[in-house]
Amino acid sequence: MEDAGFVIGSYVVVLGGIAVYAATMISRARRLARRVPDADKPWT
């Protein structure tokens, strides 16, 4: 495929960026969740 570098690159940028953000954000949320009692979580 022509210009593969740029095309694949754009997919990597988009999905990679979202994946990295999601991973860090959710792991931080999990760490927080361990320190807050369930009573304070309106969604439980």
Place this chain on the structure above:
Amino acid sequence: MTSVDLAAGTTVDDGSRPAVELSDVVAVIGGFPVLAGVDLRVERGEIVLFHGPNGAGKTSLLRLCAGLLPLERGTGTILGMDVVDHRDELRRRVGLVAHANGLYQDLTVAENVRFWASMVDADASEVDGALDRMGLRGRLADAPIARCSAGQRRRTALACLVVRRAELWLLDEPHAALDAAARDQLDEIIRAAAASGATVLVASHELERTMALATRHVEVRGGQIVELPGG
């Protein structure tokens, strides 16, 4: 939330309520509870001395009464007005003089007082009256704040309070950096203010000096009031 009373007199407080009434007040700065459950009641015309170690919360208590520190928990009224609901209204009738005197360095003493007078539409006679009362007439009045002594700056700040007709005076370390004569003069000013119906809260380290001045002493520790028996 600008109250309608800009020109007319206030409509909210009937004067019978105590000057300060705080119950279980908590205030936070940067996550740290500077005030951790303050209960305090001060009647009008009192001169109350707050003393206690550094970081006990004296300054924060004064800033809360001045409506500059948001209430995290608890309730409070100043001059009969709720600290949260009528904050703008109560601010108009409270005066705070702290290390930062709230003055403009480049302006002269008289210009500073005249500026604050224009914020409450006090007329020239009130300005002159305030300057007289603080002994800031003649050459003194035309000196820029930057070149004034600590005593003159303190008295200028108090003159601004007088011209703003503040009913609750909040003085943070008012005697700091003053020589003996200036201190006596300051005590006279505070006594005169209380005599004329104002309520004065003083936060200070200078125990012996202010002991005689105050009608009541309150010790502040760990962000709370620790009442001294008898006072």
Place this chain on the structure above:
Amino acid sequence: MANAPAGGITPTHDTGTRVTQVFGTLAALGVAWLCAFGLLFSPADRDQRESVRIMYVHVPSAWVAYLAFGVTAVASALYLLRSSHSLTWDRLAGASAEIGVLFMGVTLVTGMLWGRLSWGVFWTWDARLTLTAFLFVTFLGYLAVRRLGGTQHQRAKRSAVLAMLGVLEIPLVHFSVRLWRSLHQDATVARIDGDPDLDGLMLFSLFVGLIAFTLLYVWLVIHRQRALVLEDALDDHGLDAALVERRAEAALQGGGR
């Protein structure tokens, strides 16, 4: 800060619930389909050849970025206007803005990659790209202001007002850039997304992309919003713990004189 929660029992739940699992899996499926189609099955465009494949990630990213900032603006308005001033709206605004900045960032990057292939230049002062860059920087400022100190309600009010100002600026920037671009009679530059003639399947895939990214956005914003709830709850717990310490301090100092 002691990490054993004040509640004593170790909580079981994190920010995930059935709802997030549903959105998460649907989003994952949609993105998988998008990649498969975008990279493999979809035909190359007649004149743009392979570079049109970038469109399948660029357009949905841009759509979600604008959606996210829209949600932030609406949530901020609701926080200000509703008398309840509930912090939920503020946290939704904050979570949505953070995710909006992320998607706006990748939109700009893919836009440049696509521009490089289509016109050989990374950046063109195309009115839409310029507005995108403007929103990106504006909301970076918004996120910076959210981190300033103060009580939760101070943060909420300040951020909401800033978001409203952000909304006020969009038409101003939009018109000034459009007026400015109209002065330049450069070659009729193909519009950024190129408007290649999309046949049925390509259009369908782009549509799947939009749906998948929107689901992804919802999934992210739910988790992020709940994380903000936890952060605020921890602040309150922190405050209770700090209050206990602070009050003990009073007793301690008592021994002095």
Place this chain on the structure above:
Amino acid sequence: MAERIRWIRWQRTRAIAAKDLRVELRGRVLLNQVIPFSVLVLVLFGFAVDDDGIAQRVAPGLIWMATLFSLLVMVQRTFAVEAADGALDSLRVAGVDPTVIFWGKAMALAVQLAVLEIVLFAAAIILFAPTLRVSGVALLTATWIVSTAGLALVGTLYGGLTAGIQGRETLLPLLVFPVVAPVLIGATRAVESGLGTTGAAVSEGWPWIGLLTVFGAAFAAGGTLAFGPLIDD
């Protein structure tokens, strides 16, 4: 009753503006520091551009870039005067209505900005010798007035938000620069039309004046509503 209150508010707005200008006259920071700084920025642009032909063409842009940098310095100065001795607290403790503070300070900033822009314009004429023509004077004056108003309003609004906050030196540009982009675009194009750089006709400038006016009006309204919540805790 209503006009009486409006009159009183106007008196206080004027008092704040007069105070700011008097503090400036005494301290002379604008004259001794900000204006030299802005002219220096222009000179540095001259070094950077190096080619006289290009310099002449981009002179309008350089004037407004130098103005924007100076705007940041002036905004921080006008609020530093308040915060230095706790005066902003005192203004708030005195229960002065935030809208009055906003308009008072914005007016004072506008006056100082206008003076700075004239000096910068003269410096640019000397340094870059752009084409000058009488027919453009009306347009140039309109640009001068409308852009100054817009910049002063935005500067005061975001200056109030960042006053007294650590890291305001970096937060203020991040907030202000994107917002004043339309003014930079509009004012530069309008001045180009006024001067006739690159053969631009005077008539091409007037749509930009329209845009700048809308910008000013938007931030007059936006600022009046937003200033209170932004500076108040």
